[in-house]
Amino acid sequence: MSKVIYTGTTNTTGGRDGASRTSDGRLDVKLSPPGSSAPGTNPEQLFAAAWSACFLSAIGRAAAERQLRVPADAAVSAEIDLVSNDDGGYVLQARLNAKLPGIETDLAKSLVERAHQLCPYSKATRGNIAVELNAA
Structure with missing residues (x-):
C-alpha cells in the first residue's frame, strides 16, 4: 500500500435500526431497514451515494486522460440491491448508470x-458482487 490520503471514520450503534455518526460530526444519520417506513436511511442508500459520487469523479479522471471535460450536468445513479441468496444469507448487486449529455454513446x-x-x-467490489455498467 502507498500513502494513506484520508480515513473516514464512523461509529454506528443499533445496526439497521440505529444511527451512524462520523468522527467529525459532519454526517449524523438515523438508520432504518430497507423498505421500512421508519425515519432514516439504510446502508444500501449510503453505499449508493458514496459509490456514485466516487464513480462520477472517476469518469472525470478518465475524461481528463483523453483531454476531455465531463459536462457540468453529468450524473451517476447507483442502484444497490440487497438480495437474499439460496443459503439464507444476503448479497449485494449493483447498477451504475452514467448520464453524460453531449458525449457520443x-x-x-x-x-x-x-x-x-x-x-x-x-x-473494492470487483469480483465480489455483480455490477452492471450503463452509459447514456
Missing part, C-alpha cells in the same frame, strides 16, 4: 468502463 461507454477501473469503490 460509444465514447461515454468507454469512459464508464475506464472509470470502473479507476474508482476505488469499483476496485
